[in-house]
Amino acid sequence: MLARAEHAGEARGAGLEIRALHKSYGHFHAVKGIDLTVQPGEFLTFLGPSGSGKTTTLNIIAGFETPTAGEVLFDGRPLVNTPPYRRDIGMVFQNYALFPHLTVEENVAFPLTVRKLSRAAVAEKVAQALGMVQLGHLGARYPAQLSGGQQQRVALARALVFNPRLVLMDEPLGALDKKLRDHMQVELMHLHRSLGVTIIYVTHDQGEALTMSNRIGVFQDGRLVQVDTPDIIYRSPATLFVSDFVGENNHLDGTVEERHAEGCAVRLESGLRIESRSGEVGPGDAVRLTLRPESIAILPAGTVSGEDNRFAGRVVERIYFGDHQRLVVQLQGGVTVMVKASPSLALPPGSPVELGWPAAACHPFRLS
Amino acid sequence: MTDTPVAGRSGRDGARSRAVLLAAPLLGLMALAFFAPILWLLAMSVYDPTVARGLPATAEALAGWSGDGNAPAAVYPAFAADLGAAREAGTLLDLARALNTRLPGIRSRVVSAARANIDPAAADEARFAALHKSWVDPATWRAVQASTSPWTGFHLLAALDLRVGADGSIERVPAEQAIFLKVFQRTFLLAAAVTLLTLILAFPVAYFAAQAPRPLATLILALVLLPFWTSMLVRTASWMVLLQKEGAVNQILALFGLGPLSLMYSTSGLLIAMMHIQLPFTFLPIYSVMKNIPTQQLKAAYSLGAPPLTAFRRIYLPQAMPGVAAGCLLTFILSLGYYITPALIGGPQDQVISNSVANYINAELNWHMAAALSVVLLAFTFVLYAAFGRYLAPSSLKAK
Numbered sequence: 001m002l003a004r005a006e007h008a009g010e011a012r013g014a015g016l017e018i019r020a021l022h023k024s025y026g027h028f029h030a031v032k033g034i035d036l037t038v039q040p041g042e043f044l045t046f047l048g049p050s051g052s053g054k055t056t057t058l059n060i061i062a063g064f065e066t067p068t069a070g071e072v073l074f075d076g077r078p079l080v081n082t083p084p085y086r087r088d089i090g091m092v093f094q095n096y097a098l099f100p101h102l103t104v105e106e107n108v109a110f111p112l113t114v115r116k117l118s119r120a121a122v123a124e125k126v127a128q129a130l131g132m133v134q135l136g137h138l139g140a141r142y143p144a145q146l147s148g149g150q151q152q153r154v155a156l157a158r159a160l161v162f163n164p165r166l167v168l169m170d171e172p173l174g175a176l177d178k179k180l181r182d183h184m185q186v187e188l189m190h191l192h193r194s195l196g197v198t199i200i201y202v203t204h205d206q207g208e209a210l211t212m213s214n215r216i217g218v219f220q221d222g223r224l225v226q227v228d229t230p231d232i233i234y235r236s237p238a239t240l241f242v243s244d245f246v247g248e249n250n251h252l253d254g255t256v257e258e259r260h261a262e263g264c265a266v267r268l269e270s271g272l273r274i275e276s277r278s279g280e281v282g283p284g285d286a287v288r289l290t291l292r293p294e295s296i297a298i299l300p301a302g303t304v305s306g307e308d309n310r311f312a313g314r315v316v317e318r319i320y321f322g323d324h325q326r327l328v329v330q331l332q333g334g335v336t337v338m339v340k341a342s343p344s345l346a347l348p349p350g351s352p353v354e355l356g357w358p359a360a361a362c363h364p365f366r367l368s
Numbered sequence: 369m370t371d372t373p374v375a376g377r378s379g380r381d382g383a384r385s386r387a388v389l390l391a392a393p394l395l396g397l398m399a400l401a402f403f404a405p406i407l408w409l410l411a412m413s414v415y416d417p418t419v420a421r422g423l424p425a426t427a428e429a430l431a432g433w434s435g436d437g438n439a440p441a442a443v444y445p446a447f448a449a450d451l452g453a454a455r456e457a458g459t460l461l462d463l464a465r466a467l468n469t470r471l472p473g474i475r476s477r478v479v480s481a482a483r484a485n486i487d488p489a490a491a492d493e494a495r496f497a498a499l500h501k502s503w504v505d506p507a508t509w510r511a512v513q514a515s516t517s518p519w520t521g522f523h524l525l526a527a528l529d530l531r532v533g534a535d536g537s538i539e540r541v542p543a544e545q546a547i548f549l550k551v552f553q554r555t556f557l558l559a560a561a562v563t564l565l566t567l568i569l570a571f572p573v574a575y576f577a578a579q580a581p582r583p584l585a586t587l588i589l590a591l592v593l594l595p596f597w598t599s600m601l602v603r604t605a606s607w608m609v610l611l612q613k614e615g616a617v618n619q620i621l622a623l624f625g626l627g628p629l630s631l632m633y634s635t636s637g638l639l640i641a642m643m644h645i646q647l648p649f650t651f652l653p654i655y656s657v658m659k660n661i662p663t664q665q666l667k668a669a670y671s672l673g674a675p676p677l678t679a680f681r682r683i684y685l686p687q688a689m690p691g692v693a694a695g696c697l698l699t700f701i702l703s704l705g706y707y708i709t710p711a712l713i714g715g716p717q718d719q720v721i722s723n724s725v726a727n728y729i730n731a732e733l734n735w736h737m738a739a740a741l742s743v744v745l746l747a748f749t750f751v752l753y754a755a756f757g758r759y760l761a762p763s764s765l766k767a768k
Contacts, residue, residue, distance in 0.1 A: 099665065110674070
């Protein structure tokens with residue numbers, strides 16, 4: 001039980017394949033054709049706003065919903081006609097769904113007793129699972145007597161105690177405060193690494209997704225718009241939606257003036273000409289450029305550097321965060337951009353600044 | 369600076385006394401119109417001064433008597449004097465009836481003795497013996513002596529089919545006089561049957577309504593509660609119309625070539641009517657508890673490997689139990705007190721303890737016996753409540 005992956009000698013996690021999955025409720029299409037392969041032992045996150053189909057997809061994998069069309073393969077075996085209680089998929093619910101009339105120990109023992117394990121085996125596995133989440137001393141308590149974080153760990157122990165090879169998590173940290181959430185994120189990552197199970201994790205918190213996942217699948221309007229590593233999702237978002245949903249952006253709207261070898265040049269309505277990546281746009285296209293606040297550099301006045309884009313501006317507003325500060329800077333022509341800067345820079349509102357950023361930091365998306 | 373907290377506290381006290389003042393009209397009404405009459409009625413089960421007031425001289429004459437051998441001779445003149453006084457005062461019939469409850473059959477003898485108008489000066493054993501031989505029986509005077517104390521356990525014992533025997537010990541009354549235990553047993557069996565039947569009907573409906581989408585749940589709730597908003601008397605009368613020999617139920621059965629069933633004045637008819645009236649009381653607590661069990665609970669159980677029946681039995685049912693216990697207890701206790709429905713729909717074999725109480729109050733005019741039966745019913749109910757009430761607390765609260 002809970003054998004470490006390295007001891008088991010092979011990946012304990014199951015592979016999952018989703019093919020052309022559709023789900024509609026009457027005229028409402030919650031899931032509109034999802035294809036996805038989850039690798040054994042992977043930590044994959046479904047990220048998206050509420051109503052984007054991520055929870056529906058999760059419920060189909062768990063067996064609580066039947067897809068309108070499509071297939072789910074668990075290690076190559078079709079899963080759709082298996083009832084949820086025979087899928088051996090662990091699940092952690094948003095509000096934990098602990099059984100209030102059972103003690104912590106009885107909660108964790110539940111999946112083992114329904115599998116009719118011997119009394120001794122149940123006791124041993126429960127003790128081990130509670131030890132894994134550092135709750136061995138609270139076994140006799142009732143869920144209502146535990147803090148939110150402790151309840152979360154019980155739910156985790158309960159979902160893992162029967163050695164599922166795939167664990168689904170539906171916004172499991174949503175109800176915790178920020179400090180505890182950060183802490184639990186790290187614990188979850190450690191658990192995932194030591195157990196080697198496959199985890200599919202649903203969240204609408206992009207920070208959580210970026211921190212924990214091997215890969216992130218971004219949902220929009222019932223479709224998976226991009227599945228990639230956190231780094232690629234953040235640096236090379238496939239669509240404007242992904243770019244905006246993950247991280248912060250400055251938006252600069254304009255028209256593509258020319259394409260050249262290194263990228264393209266975009267003329268903003270205010271008259272500024274901005275060098276950008278080429279993307280999939282051509283001359284004459286109306287585009288929106290996204291530019292992350294942290295990729296804008298504040299240049300020492302008067303220096304001449306090789307930045308692709310360099311503009312003079314004036315600080316309009318300064319927001320102090322402790323570890324960094326954000327400056328709202330008005331450029332020539334009235335364009336404002338948000339800049340993340342070192343907190344030690346003394347730039348009160350009104351200060352003149354020079355901003356610069358490379359063309360590669362600008363992602364052009366065609367506006368339709 | 370020390371006066372600040374004092375001012376604060378007196379301000380709070382002021383708010384509290386104002387709150388008590390606001391509640392005072394209701395508390396006063398409850399005390400006057402509810403608690404006082406009930407206490408007074410319950411006290412009547414052990415307090416009966418009619419004989420003590422009606423036979424003051426006789427009581428005095430019997431005061432020293434041990435009960436062995438013949439009654440003291442002084443009893444006869446005193447008794448004659450008391451009877452004469454009662455006749456003058458017009459309390460003779462009350463006195464005779466009170467004595468009759470202790471010594472069945474003595475009523476007419478008391479009345480005829482009073483009519484004989486014996487002069488107290490000439491009254492002696494022989495004079496009374498000539499009226500009726502029981503007047504020289506020591507047992508008669510022992511019963512009269514016992515009745516002259518205003519405080520008595522006689523009615524309470526009688527309500528349990530018990531009496532004080534000749535040797536002073538408590539014994540069962542002869543089988544042909546024992547009626548109340550049987551009626552109590554019937555009352556409790558009827559209440560238990562109504563409780564069980566409403567539970568069987570209400571539980572699946574409550575489960576269905578708790579799972580149903582909102583508009584459907586509202587409709588089910590309205591259908592279950594609709595009869596709740598009609599007077600119990602009206603519903604009972606409606607059932608009489610439906611259940612009688614030529615009633616709607618038998619007419620419909622006749623269409624299928626069945627029946628007729630004799631549902632009126634029968635236990636089955638009574639059960640149908642009482643179930644109908646009690647169904648909302650069983651249903652509502654179950655529904656409200658079920659409504660608060662998150663649907664995720666069952667999903668979680670499935671995901672952990674429990675098939676639907678196991679999940680229901682081990683996860684859903686224990687969480688629904690407080691509602692089941694509350695609903696059943698409510699229906700059971702309310703069913704114990706039914707009066708109109710058994711009186712109108714039940715047959716003579718279906719009369720419950722409330723009917724006996726009503727009979728003693730309306731027909732026999734023996735409020736002491738009615739009070740005694742009420743005390744016994746109340747005591748049984750409290751015992752049951754104490755026995756089952758502790759199962760009402762859900763286990764998740766137990767630990768808190």
